[in-house]
Amino acid sequence: MLDRGDLDKLVRALAETRESEIGCDECFEKMDRFAEIEFSGSDAATAMPLVQDHLRKCEDCHEKYEALLMAVGAG
């Protein structure tokens, strides 16, 4: 099931793995707050590091977050 083309993706995923990570539900719950901090020009990643970590790892949540940022920007 695993071949050379997969190595890079899998090893990168392992390198970013932490003992403690929040799940998609918790990320979604905090996403609006995170977006507002970022939108205000403050450092959301420092304020909410577990959300930032999840957004880097989870493409589903990252996609929703990017969409939310654009929607917030639209006023």
Add this chain to the structure above:
Amino acid sequence: MQARTNEQWLAELRGPNPNEALSDLYDLLVRGLRAALGGPAGAANADIEDFAQEALLKITNNLDSFRGESRYTTWAKKIAMNVALTELNRRRWSDVSLQDLLARRTAAGRGLADPQSTPEQVAFQNMVLAELRGIIDKYLTDRQREAVVAVILEGMPIAEVARRMGTNQNALYKLLHDARKKLKLRMEAVGLSPHEMLAAFDAG
């Protein structure tokens, strides 16, 4: 549209005459969805209006779940983005079954080394590959293996894989997290830390 505080939004939506607030919120969601998903290759206008309508229903049915940690309108837009992207991903991946995805991989055999790799790098990659294959076979459950392939290697949305595996997005993320932790631990136990592996792949 009149500006409202969070408390004003909630009071109007809960009150006896919510129509003006509902109408304003709907317009706001449509504008947000257009900004996020519109454009020439984006979602169709009718879809955007449907997403806004569905989100509005969820929002009004869950007025008590707003915890006041952001502006009410940001929270509402978050619900709308979730509705829209869940549906768009469902459509985008509707023709793909997990079985086909896994079967295609078995048949594809993408095993050629990068021609720019040095012989040492190729030997190291082969060794890592053999270790990872062994650990995946020995320590991951069937469900963890399927999830690793579909989400990490094939890039299928977690929610879509979860739907096919009869679970939900949050539970599947946790299953994947457990799988990643197990793999990382087992690789480290044979002296292969992911960071060193990456450094070795990138060197040369």
